[in-house]
Amino acid sequence: MSIRERLSGNEAVAVAMRQINPDVVAAFPITPSTEIPQYFSQFVSNGQVKTEFVAVESEHSAMSACVGAQAAGSRTMTATSANGLALMWEILYIAAAMKLPITMSCVNRALSGPLNIHNDHSDSMGARDSGWIQLYSETNQEAYDNLIQAIRIGEHKDVMLPVMVCQDGFITSHAVENIDLLEDDKIKNFIGEYKPEHYLLNPGEQIAIGPLDLPAHCFEHKREQAQSMINAKKTILEVANEFEKLSGRKYGYFEEYKLKDAEVAIVIINSTSGTAKTVVDSFREKGIRAGLLKIRVFRPFPEQEIAEALKQVKAIAVMDKAEGFSAAGGPLGADIRSALYGRSDGIKILNYIYGLGGRDVKADDIEKVYNDLLEIAKTCKLGETYRYIGVRE
Numbered sequence: 001m002s003i004r005e006r007l008s009g010n011e012a013v014a015v016a017m018r019q020i021n022p023d024v025v026a027a028f029p030i031t032p033s034t035e036i037p038q039y040f041s042q043f044v045s046n047g048q049v050k051t052e053f054v055a056v057e058s059e060h061s062a063m064s065a066c067v068g069a070q071a072a073g074s075r076t077m078t079a080t081s082a083n084g085l086a087l088m089w090e091i092l093y094i095a096a097a098m099k100l101p102i103t104m105s106c107v108n109r110a111l112s113g114p115l116n117i118h119n120d121h122s123d124s125m126g127a128r129d130s131g132w133i134q135l136y137s138e139t140n141q142e143a144y145d146n147l148i149q150a151i152r153i154g155e156h157k158d159v160m161l162p163v164m165v166c167q168d169g170f171i172t173s174h175a176v177e178n179i180d181l182l183e184d185d186k187i188k189n190f191i192g193e194y195k196p197e198h199y200l201l202n203p204g205e206q207i208a209i210g211p212l213d214l215p216a217h218c219f220e221h222k223r224e225q226a227q228s229m230i231n232a233k234k235t236i237l238e239v240a241n242e243f244e245k246l247s248g249r250k251y252g253y254f255e256e257y258k259l260k261d262a263e264v265a266i267v268i269i270n271s272t273s274g275t276a277k278t279v280v281d282s283f284r285e286k287g288i289r290a291g292l293l294k295i296r297v298f299r300p301f302p303e304q305e306i307a308e309a310l311k312q313v314k315a316i317a318v319m320d321k322a323e324g325f326s327a328a329g330g331p332l333g334a335d336i337r338s339a340l341y342g343r344s345d346g347i348k349i350l351n352y353i354y355g356l357g358g359r360d361v362k363a364d365d366i367e368k369v370y371n372d373l374l375e376i377a378k379t380c381k382l383g384e385t386y387r388y389i390g391v392r393e
Helices: 009-020 035-045 059-072 082-087 089-097 120-124 140-155 184-191 216-246 273-285 303-310 331-340 361-379
Strands: 001-010 023-027 053-054 076-082 103-108 135-138 163-168 176-181 254-257 262-268 290-295 298-301 317-320 348-354 386-389
Touching: 001 009, 001 140, 009 035, 009 076, 009 103, 009 140, 009 163, 009 176, 009 184, 023 035, 023 059, 035 076, 053 059, 059 076, 059 082, 059 089, 059 303, 076 082, 082 089, 082 120, 089 216, 103 120, 103 140, 135 140, 135 216, 140 163, 140 176, 140 216, 163 331, 184 216, 216 298, 254 273, 254 303, 262 273, 262 303, 262 331, 262 361, 273 290, 273 303, 273 361, 290 303, 303 331, 317 331, 317 361, 331 348, 348 361
Parallel strands: 023 053, 023 076, 076 103, 103 163, 135 163, 262 290, 262 317, 317 348, 348 386
Antiparallel strands: 001 176, 135 298, 254 290
């Protein structure tokens, strides 16, 4: 029997962390993720968890402490946003290269400059190639569910990689929604004890972690790391299937919303998916075959599965809440084009940049995108493929 609650996204993540009861949490406050370690520190103070909470002087120190703790054999977690994630940058790559399954809640916020505390995806998208698995969350419920699954995914023996669970700053992190929590004992059983095979404090095995890696071996180590990301695809679905049996909630690489017979579709990430679904419903009521594909797993990138899901669509718009500064579009747009190339070459593809710095995205904006797609599907004239929506030009 699930527990019905009303929680913000940050509270939901903190509750999941309490139920997981990690060995170590190291964190430094930054808006809008500050509430997560704040709530969790109260659980520590109240004796509800046995976690060693490490209050550090910066995000660089937070990730460094996480690396040390995880390497020593401890299940370790943290949370951050935007400039805090940027300050961790050096250590993100080190954590992934050492194959340390640290779990991070990333509350998405615009990455300076100019200074802005509101939501877009420039922080996590900037870290997309750091070697971390990335899961994205439309709702508070998904942020809670993804964090629980992240532990099992990262710690799987065939993966052993850090996992970043993303949600939209303020939009979900501070907004209160109804949420179904699982009982503590069920989470404990689902997660299990952390039993690393290799760790620094193991008296039966002497190892070094993070030594100088010269040309004779570095390439092979990066190839092994890449294989772990490939292996994660299978593990993500296995964990999702187990979680569905536990919770009744189904997860995959992405969500297909009225996509099977869609003529036009949007590909999107995180909370704006909810707005887009409402627009899809309104178009469907008019007899227009609109659909949506919401990305949940961005790293590893499920290119074959995405191409299969979109193969029947005439025109798609990929929505990026981050500017790639490539003069050709955003990061999600580039990956979707790559996924379709050679598999579904006939599909017309637009890439829209939207919502930067917290700019509101309204149903009218999404309607315009769908109307653009309908015109392209009708005329087969693509026009400018790299577009903006909701900006004053």
